[in-house]
Amino acid sequence: MMNKATCLVGAGLILGGMAGPVEARLVRYQINGKVYSYSTRNREQVTRARYRIAAATAAYSARIRADAELASNPVAKLLGSRAQKDAAAARLVLSRSCRKSRPLRLRHLSRPLANVR
Secondary structure: OHHHHHHHHHHHHHHHHHHOOOOOOEEEEEEOOEEEEEEOOOHHHHHHHHHHHHHHHHHHHHHHHHHHHHHHOOHHHHHOOHHHHHHHHHHHHHHHHOOOOOOOOHHHOHHHHHHOO
């Protein structure tokens, strides 16, 4: 019984020492050649970064779909297509999310995340 308790206390001390204090980090990421950063302690900055990353991913996937459609159907360039309209809309969401002066609206958060596959 004493041996088990000693092992548990020793394991707890080892694991507790490994965990250490949680410190904020400055995380950097890049979208379209522009570098952004956020602190992991600032919840608003984390939310904004997640939104930007989701918008960039959605814009990229929409652009890839539109390019693939144009490659397979050259007439779509003249007439336009749903994929091209989606790519333009995703680009607009991305450009709006990357502006610093505009406050983040969380109601738009579901829009770019829904397009990510």
